[in-house]
Structures are given as C-alpha cells and as structure tokens.
Amino acid sequence: MKGLLSNIVVVVNGAESSIAAVKYAISLRKATGCKVTAVYVIDTHTIKQLAHARIFIAEESAEYERELESTGRHYLSFVEELARSKALTVETRLLRGSIASEVVRCADEAKADCILLGSFERDTVFRDVIVEASRDILRIAPCSVLIVRARDAEQAFKSI
Numbered sequence: 591m592k593g594l595l596s597n598i599v600v601v602v603n604g605a606e607s608s609i610a611a612v613k614y615a616i617s618l619r620k621a622t623g624c625k626v627t628a629v630y631v632i633d634t635h636t637i638k639q640l641a642h643a644r645i646f647i648a649e650e651s652a653e654y655e656r657e658l659e660s661t662g663r664h665y666l667s668f669v670e671e672l673a674r675s676k677a678l679t680v681e682t683r684l685l686r687g688s689i690a691s692e693v694v695r696c697a698d699e700a701k702a703d704c705i706l707l708g709s710f711e712r713d714t715v716f717r718d719v720i721v722e723a724s725r726d727i728l729r730i731a732p733c734s735v736l737i738v739r740a741r742d743a744e745q746a747f748k749s750i
Contacts (some may be wrong), residue, residue, distance in 0.1 A: 605706025
C-alpha cells in the first residue's frame, strides 16, 4: 500500500517561510521516506505583464528574468545543501511561467500527494505576488496543500 505521503512538492520563493517549508519537507522525507521535489518558478507571466504595461522595456525584462534565474538557482542549491546536511537528497526544478500554474503542473506530473507552502509573510518585498500565487495554488491544486509554520519546521528539522 502506498504511504499517506509518498511524493511532496515544496514551493521555494526565497522568503524565509518557503525555506521553513523546505525544512519541513526534508523532515517528512527523513520520517517517511517520501520523495521531495523543490520547485522555484521564474515568474515570466508577471514579467510579461509588466512589459505589456510598459513598466519594463524589453532589456529590463530580460535582465530581470536573468536575475530571477540566478536567484532561483541559488535557492535550489541551498535546498540541496539543507538536504545533504541530513544525509538526504531532494529533486530540484527551476521552472518558468505563472507561479501557480507551474507548481500545479509539476505536482500533477509528479503525482504529488501534497504541496507544501510557507506561511504568508507580512514583511516580504514581493508579498502580494507570493500571496496571490499561494491562493491560486490552494484553489487549483490537484492534491492537498499544507501551509507550514516556521516554528514547526524548525523543531522538526532540528529533531532529525
């Protein structure tokens, strides 16, 4: 029989709360042996909207996308380090598109049992984009969605 949690997708966006969700996912991997896929989405959908509204010019859009890609690679590398620190591995994926659509597509393709999201933060620079994407994921996810509180994640991560 398949375990209750055998395949988890965790959303990484650079916010402290998403790193907490990653730590929780790693803790679940250690406890249950489930597969963990960490996903960072380069939000090209929003970049295109900003260019269309003439807030960005083409060169700015391209530069911003490159910066987001570099940031995403950095965070996914950090996720791999966190897993290695507990003698585990996680799959990482750098995707492009609408955050919610890409996370849901990834969860669908991976046949995920659960998507993990960090709790909603008040003080992040991109709070509105993150909150909107999280709400969209909650609305259209093909599986359960778990919102992870930072203190729970820290306790779980320290205990493994």
